[in-house]
């Protein structure tokens with residue numbers, strides 16, 4: 398058993414990849430050996446850099462900016478002063494061999510990271526290890542670059558996979574699944590596997606030590622199950638489950654190119670939430686009509702340095718062009734609290750309520766300005782909408798819009814083509830929801846972020862399992878809030894979207910139709926089922942249901958009413974135990 402990292406079932410032959418750590422030799426140098434040792438160290442860095450450059454070139458042929466950014470980050474780490482100076486100092490002053498000096502320098506850098514508890518920084522420690530390992534391998538003359546590619550459908554089993562490994566393996570586009578001993582749901586392997594729909598299970602402990610090339614192996618990435626050497630019966634069961642899953646998906650995809658229009662003629666746009674440009678083909682394959690939420694902070698978190706305006710521009714232009722003429726809603730950085738770039742970690746007692754989202758950006762203009770300028774320039778290449786996260790009042794919206802307009806003028810004065818896109822806000826703070834009637838006059842659209850809106854409305858920390866039972870999208874207070882936001886948008890004549898997890902749950906479709914939401918934004922693979930429910934529903938039934946719900950009192954009563962209505966209208970469509978809502982988000 399491991400962690401379910403990317404859904405889907407795969408049955409195939411194991412292809413173990415040895416990524417075990419090398420044993421680092423330790424030796425004392427004679428004074429005369431110090432100079433040559435420093436040279437040997439420098440040569441190893443150059444060799445490692447040349448290898449990564451080659452990896453990058455191969456990956457660039459098919460992979461997107463995310464993988465390239467990771468490889469670039471590794472190349473930067475190779476040249477990092479802390480690493481180079483510290484290792485050189487150890488060679489020169491402590492007369493230790495280069496391999497040992499590299500290990501100690503890496504340990505010191507990782508020490509600085511280990512005080513930071515969150516998963517993201519843990520993942521960066523894996524990147525630092527990867528870089529150190531590569532230098533040591535070169536010192537030992539063991540850097541193998543050309544590896545035999547796995548056969549079609551092979552199941553990659555490894556202690557760990559570096560982002561560069563994953564990128565290269567997927568370059569072949571034939572991987573059946575990934576299984577790693579270590580890792581979390583936010584590992585790059587997991588993110589990339591999900592984006593490209595390759596099943597993955599991570600954190601299996603020590604499977605890589607047990608699997609032998611050619612062993613049969615079953616991977617269920619939805620449940621985190623891995624069976625090494627399954628019995629014939631187990632293999633047959635999983636093969637059958639895999640076929641059922643694929644058939645089910647294929648059937649749902651039959652409506653891919655049809656609109657999400659209800660029986661009584663109401664059309665809802667079904668669009669995607671993305672974190673990386675790599676997810677676009679997957680989104681389109683599931684019938685996404687555009688992007689309703691592009692979480693740009695991920696662009697920023699996977700690295701140590703700040704993206705400059707040019708990089709913002711190129712990234713957004715690529716996304717816009719890939720989707721044009723479909724709309725792309727780019728959310729400005731929702732940074733702050735626990736989502737800060739490396740080196741900018743600020744301690745906050747309660748990060749969810751701290752300097753986050755638009756508040757953080759308005760306070761850190763050196764980070765905000767290049768992002769906005771990049772967006773304004775990219776805007777001429779597609780159908781861009783910009784949206785600001787964590788808005789709590791009109792003053793913030795006005796400040797952000799003023800800045801956007803100023804930057805547009807500035808660009809034009811510089812002779813650069815730029816266009817102010819349509820501007821919206823995330824409605825995810827109760828204060829903003831309460832002001833929806835006023836805010837609707839300030840912006841072009843709303844997008845309701847239920848993950849945070851429910852967290853703040855119910856006073857429950859999204860990360861805290863003890864209060865997860867209170868995460869109830871159908872709580873009357875949430876429902877009333879949603880209704881007020883949607884009514885305010887309608888009165889002002891602006892569209893309202895929803896991009897929190899609630900939007901992708903088929904169970905809520907009738908309620909959302911009743912609220913009159915124009916656009917639902919979710920993960921690509923959730924689109925087909927939601928579309929099927931929308932196409933079989935009547936918006937008028939949703940309105941009638943909503944009216945009844947608003948007469949009830951407890952979340953339990955409301956959920957029971959929705960459940961019975963859904964079961965009546967869509968018998969067999971939803972699992973009998975269809976979730977009442979996402980557990981956190």
Ligand code: PEP
Nearest residue numbers: 825846847848849896897
């Ligand atoms: C939300 O809060 O619902 C949302 C979509 O934003 P995030 O999950 O990125 O906070």
Ligand code: MG
Nearest residue numbers: 825846848849
């Ligand atoms: Mg949010």
